[in-house]
Amino acid sequence: MNISKTNKDNFRFNLQFFADDPSNPEEPEEPENPDDKPDDPNPEVKTFTQEEVDKIVQGRLAKERKSWERHLEEQKTEAEKLANMSEKEKKAYQEKKRIEDLDAREAEITKRELTAQAKIQLADKGIPTELAEILNFKDAESCKKSIEIVEKAFQQAVAKAVDEKLKGGKSMKKAPTSTDITLDSLKTMSPDEINKNWDDVQKLLSSNK
Numbered sequence: 001m002n003i004s005k006t007n008k009d010n011f012r013f014n015l016q017f018f019a020d021d022p023s024n025p026e027e028p029e030e031p032e033n034p035d036d037k038p039d040d041p042n043p044e045v046k047t048f049t050q051e052e053v054d055k056i057v058q059g060r061l062a063k064e065r066k067s068w069e070r071h072l073e074e075q076k077t078e079a080e081k082l083a084n085m086s087e088k089e090k091k092a093y094q095e096k097k098r099i100e101d102l103d104a105r106e107a108e109i110t111k112r113e114l115t116a117q118a119k120i121q122l123a124d125k126g127i128p129t130e131l132a133e134i135l136n137f138k139d140a141e142s143c144k145k146s147i148e149i150v151e152k153a154f155q156q157a158v159a160k161a162v163d164e165k166l167k168g169g170k171s172m173k174k175a176p177t178s179t180d181i182t183l184d185s186l187k188t189m190s191p192d193e194i195n196k197n198w199d200d201v202q203k204l205l206s207s208n209k
Contacts, residue, residue, distance in 0.1 A: 111137040121147055126194060127154050158194055 048056075082090055114137045119129040127150065136146040181189075181200050189197075 110139065114140065114143045118143055118147060122150070125151055126196070127151055128198075 082093070085093060115132060115135075118132045118135050118137075122129050122132060125147075131150050131154070134146075135150065136142040181197060
């Protein structure tokens with residue numbers, strides 16, 4: 001971290017050092033250059049008073065301290081449990097914990113793999129991939145069944161929205177786009193076609209309110 005003292009109470013330093021997620025910093029906004037002057041080579045550099053620097057540092061340290069204290073408390077509780085156990089009980093307990101940790105890691109790996117696969121399947125079916133967040137990733141079979149449920153619900157929701165528009169007695173108006181999608185044609189479109197033209201579909205439904 002580069003800090004340089006500019007006067008008695010001000011310091012210049014890189015604010016990103018204190019960001020909560022240094023691995024994913026936000027992009028700074030580009031400064032305007034009405035006079036076509038060269039861009040500032042250090043757009044993220046800002047002047048802070050000693051009081052502001054202390055406040056930022058103390059906040060960061062307090063957060064780390066709280067996390068460490070929680071970890072120590074968990075370790076203390078674990079040690080107390082083991083202290084009241086016989087050797088046989090300790091071995092059984094430690095083996096149980098080992099298996100639980102392995103199961104948790106395996107479940108996390110399985111979830112990541114199934115999530116990636118599910119998003120591909122949803123995209124192939126013309127369903128927004130954002131719906132992957134509500135799927136069941138316990139195992140492959142559960143994931144498959146939940147995809148089928150989501151697909152059915154998505155199709156029913158689209159069909160219901162179209163039917164409500166048709167029953168409303170409104171005139172069939174085209175969406176204000178370059179496409180030729182109408183309420184009649186929308187009803188016969190596949191989920192994939194609806195997904196590809198989702199923006200136009202939304203405009204069409206809005207225009208026929």
